[in-house]
Amino acid sequence: MGTLTEEIFTRRLGREVHAGEIVVAPVDYAMAHDVTGPLAIEAFRKLGVPLWDPQRVIMVFDHILPANTVASAGLHKVVRDFADEFGVTHVFQEGICHQLMVEKGFIRPGGIVVGADSHSTTYGALGCFSAGFGSTDIAVTFATGKTWFRVPETIRINLRGALPPGIFPKDLALKVIRMLGAEGANYLAVEWGGEAVEAMSVDERLTLANLTVDFGGKAGLCEPDEHTRAYLGEAEVYDLHPIAPVYRSLIEVDAQTLEPQIACPPAIDNVQDLSAVAGTELDEVFVGSCANGRIEDLAIVAGYFKGRQVSPRTRTIVVPASKQIYMEALARGYIQTFMEAGALVMNAGCGPCLGRQHGVLGPGERALSTSNRNYAGRMGSAQAEIYLANPAVAAASALAGVITDPRGLN
Amino acid sequence: MARLFKFGDAISTDAIIPGCYNVTTDAAALGKACFIEARPDFAGTVQQGDVIIGGRNFGCGSSREHAPMAIKAAGIQAVVARSFARIFYRNAINIGLPVIQCDAIYDAVEDGDPISIDIHSGGIDVDGKMFQGETPGPVAAAIMEAGTLIDLIKTRGWAAIEEVS
Numbered sequence A: 001m002g003t004l005t006e007e008i009f010t011r012r013l014g015r016e017v018h019a020g021e022i023v024v025a026p027v028d029y030a031m032a033h034d035v036t037g038p039l040a041i042e043a044f045r046k047l048g049v050p051l052w053d054p055q056r057v058i059m060v061f062d063h064i065l066p067a068n069t070v071a072s073a074g075l076h077k078v079v080r081d082f083a084d085e086f087g088v089t090h091v092f093q094e095g096i097c098h099q100l101m102v103e104k105g106f107i108r109p110g111g112i113v114v115g116a117d118s119h120s121t122t123y124g125a126l127g128c129f130s131a132g133f134g135s136t137d138i139a140v141t142f143a144t145g146k147t148w149f150r151v152p153e154t155i156r157i158n159l160r161g162a163l164p165p166g167i168f169p170k171d172l173a174l175k176v177i178r179m180l181g182a183e184g185a186n187y188l189a190v191e192w193g194g195e196a197v198e199a200m201s202v203d204e205r206l207t208l209a210n211l212t213v214d215f216g217g218k219a220g221l222c223e224p225d226e227h228t229r230a231y232l233g234e235a236e237v238y239d240l241h242p243i244a245p246v247y248r249s250l251i252e253v254d255a256q257t258l259e260p261q262i263a264c265p266p267a268i269d270n271v272q273d274l275s276a277v278a279g280t281e282l283d284e285v286f287v288g289s290c291a292n293g294r295i296e297d298l299a300i301v302a303g304y305f306k307g308r309q310v311s312p313r314t315r316t317i318v319v320p321a322s323k324q325i326y327m328e329a330l331a332r333g334y335i336q337t338f339m340e341a342g343a344l345v346m347n348a349g350c351g352p353c354l355g356r357q358h359g360v361l362g363p364g365e366r367a368l369s370t371s372n373r374n375y376a377g378r379m380g381s382a383q384a385e386i387y388l389a390n391p392a393v394a395a396a397s398a399l400a401g402v403i404t405d406p407r408g409l410n
Numbered sequence B: 001m002a003r004l005f006k007f008g009d010a011i012s013t014d015a016i017i018p019g020c021y022n023v024t025t026d027a028a029a030l031g032k033a034c035f036i037e038a039r040p041d042f043a044g045t046v047q048q049g050d051v052i053i054g055g056r057n058f059g060c061g062s063s064r065e066h067a068p069m070a071i072k073a074a075g076i077q078a079v080v081a082r083s084f085a086r087i088f089y090r091n092a093i094n095i096g097l098p099v100i101q102c103d104a105i106y107d108a109v110e111d112g113d114p115i116s117i118d119i120h121s122g123g124i125d126v127d128g129k130m131f132q133g134e135t136p137g138p139v140a141a142a143i144m145e146a147g148t149l150i151d152l153i154k155t156r157g158w159a160a161i162e163e164v165s
């Protein structure tokens, strides 16, 4: 009995669990990456115990890939040495950690997964309870296979009606952030449901679950259904529903009347309708990240770029979220389309999202990105400005060199 | 006398330690780069024992533990804020940086005011004005008592947390 979160913890712990309880729970997998991994490894070594299970520890090189400085190469070496010493074999350098956790089959409905990265909420799209932690918490999970949770209360968000043409899950997520504010779900779980979510592919739900942490959510869950079954295979999906749930609050959003939403600098909850900022000149457009770097996102962008040229005054950077997505984009001809249009295509990974590698912004520059963070300094200079939008807006804006409504273009 | 550094709302982990400066696990290096873009004079002027007063949603954004590490290594004794982002709060407690939620203090104090804090009781004295911070939850209290999460788990294992749950 309870919310998706309560149902998952109840099943997992074999006793009825309710929001507000503090539990120590076993987890399926613990993930860390090239930036958070080294700190987790240092903390783990202080515990002086063996690794809980080398098969359940996932290490991903994605934030700075390949290493761009001697210092970042040093971080990578710390992770490689740890993996060698403790027999960790799930070490990846082929995309963003969150995309790989899903693609590599570590995520199952009803699972509990922890990651040393805030966007670990992404896996909730498949009905898995997953949350982001710091390195020390993850180190303790490396040692014990467990972590502690205060089982969160839940905000239920029902997205009514169908998304109109040219409106995407990113717009829904930004609309909800606009309504609730950047800490609207702090310490809480979010359930995403309603007609618009039921109609969504798993790729689209991953965007919603991903952005849940950007308004403070501890986890962002979708009920597993036929889309989940089609994605994971029948055998992996068992029935998991909220049963007589008591929600902290219930939010209704009308999908049908939505306009493209833009998160404007310097905060994720400074969200405006696109019309309010249309025409704003851009120095960079970034398509990618764990929010919107999947094949469906690249398909949208390729559709706009086909036979056109991006604005010469705006550098346009496309980064597929994983190697698998990159290769699919190659097979479908998207990569050729991007390059013919004048975009730069970089290797799968986090890319410009976190301002540590390529695509860094200088003072006074302005970017539009399909990612999920626009804090001052996020992509480079603290004097640069970042706008966040859906992939169609990014494509149309790259072509025009200014923020542009894609709905007028074919 | 310790002084307070007042910050606004939504101080992100990107502001505390920007991406290009947290390519290290060295606490001292992180401390030197603390707020390097957002408040470039911070690391040079902060004295051991000073206190940060933050607005709402302090520490929002990425889960990088480098952020509380940087604040602690810079010499800050505690962060008092109107509210904290969940992961930052947990990370700070885990590494032994006291974080205290207190709403009333924010509008009543100014950058540079003298401050003293009793970490155990949550009592805060700013130039004779007294404020009471919220007491931490049972797990946070247990970790603070032990020093860090690593100290707690190393000495007592999960039993320490199961006991208070």
Ligand code: SF4
Pocket (backbone or CB within 6 Å): A063, A096, A097, A098, A117, A119, A289, A290, A291, A349, A350, A351, A353, A354, A371, A372
């Ligand atoms: S793509 Fe951006 S938000 Fe996602 S994990 Fe990488 S740095 Fe974080």
